[in-house]
Amino acid sequence: MARIFITGSTQGLGLAAARTLIAQGHDVVVHARTAQRAGDLGEIAGEAAGVVVGDLAVRAETIALADEVNELGRMDAVIHNAGVYTESRRVATPEGHARVLAVNVLAPYLLTAKLQRPSRLVFLTSGMHRSGTASLDDVDWLTRRWEAYQAYSDSKLLVSALAFALARRWPEVASNAVDPGWVPTRMGGPNAPDDLEQGHLTQAWLAAGEDDDARTSGGYWYHQRRREPAAPVRDEAFQDAVVAKLAELTRVDLPN
Structure with a gap:
């Protein structure tokens, strides 16, 4: 059985993945942004291998969260599920970063750099990445006019x-x-057309599946099938530039 840490697992896809993996017999560490959210976990809190609390928009809390998870022992897999969409640029972190950038990108990077290295990493993305701008200029939206979708x-x-x-x-x-x-x-809204059940199964499968496909790396997955991502995702120069920018913004280098 695997030991798996899932960020943002008090609701939605993260909670569904946690329930699935716990039902399969895995040891799952769940995460809540606040103590109040942790209190809403219900029966999952008692079934989980641990409950950790920390706001991923705050650098100090994210680092403390990594330390707390490390104290529980090395995870076999980490699912970076937590994400925000509609947060205004005005809702910034103590460091001044846009909350969307902090939660969706800086926190996964920081946790990956600080946690004991797992065997598997799963990052939640979106088909909307195809509309993303392959530029690292003003990633914090300090000079651009705020556009939530972009x-x-x-x-x-x-x-x-x-x-x-x-x-x-x-x-x-x-x-x-x-x-x-x-x-x-809650993020996608009640009228979202996709299948919630299918939505969480792929990350659970990639975190703990035993078949050959689940053990592969460097894939962009949708409903347990590989898809081709936007071209910049495969661009090694862009990948390296992203890692360098995240190291600069977080003041933490990615280990070799």
């Missing part, structure tokens, strides 16, 4: 490139990006 799309392009960069840099780790589809979660 900021979210940019963040998903960056985290997809990060997943592919890690697959190349760490060949011993299976690192993949997952597009869950437009599913009816």
Whole structure:
């Protein structure tokens, strides 16, 4: 059985993945942004191998979260599920970063750099990454006019490139990006047309599946099938530039 850490697992896709993996007999560490959210976990809190709390928009809390998970022991897999969409640029982190960038990109990078290295990494992306701008100028939206759709799309392009960069840099780790589809979660809204059940199964499968496909690396997945991502995701120069920018913004280097 695997030990798996899932960020943003108090609701939606993260909670569904946690329930599936726990039902399969895996040890799952769940994450809540606040103690109040942790209190809403219900029966999952008692079934999980651990519950950790921390706001992924805050650098200090993210690093403390990594330390807390490390104290529980090395994880076999980490699912970077947490994400935000509609947060205004005005809702910034203490460091001044746009919250969308902080939660969707900086936190997965920081946790990956600080956690004991797992065997598998799963990064939640979106089909909207295809609308992302392959530029690292003003990633914090300090000079651009705020556009929520574009900021979210940019963040998903960056985290997809990060997943592919890690697959190349760490060949011993299976690192993949997952597009869950437009599913009816709190983020996706009640009218989202995709299948919530299918939306969470791919990340659970990539985290703990035993078949050959689940053990592969450097893939962009949708409903357990590989799809071709936007061209910048496969561009090694862009991948390296993304890693360098994230190291600059977080002041933490990615280990070799």
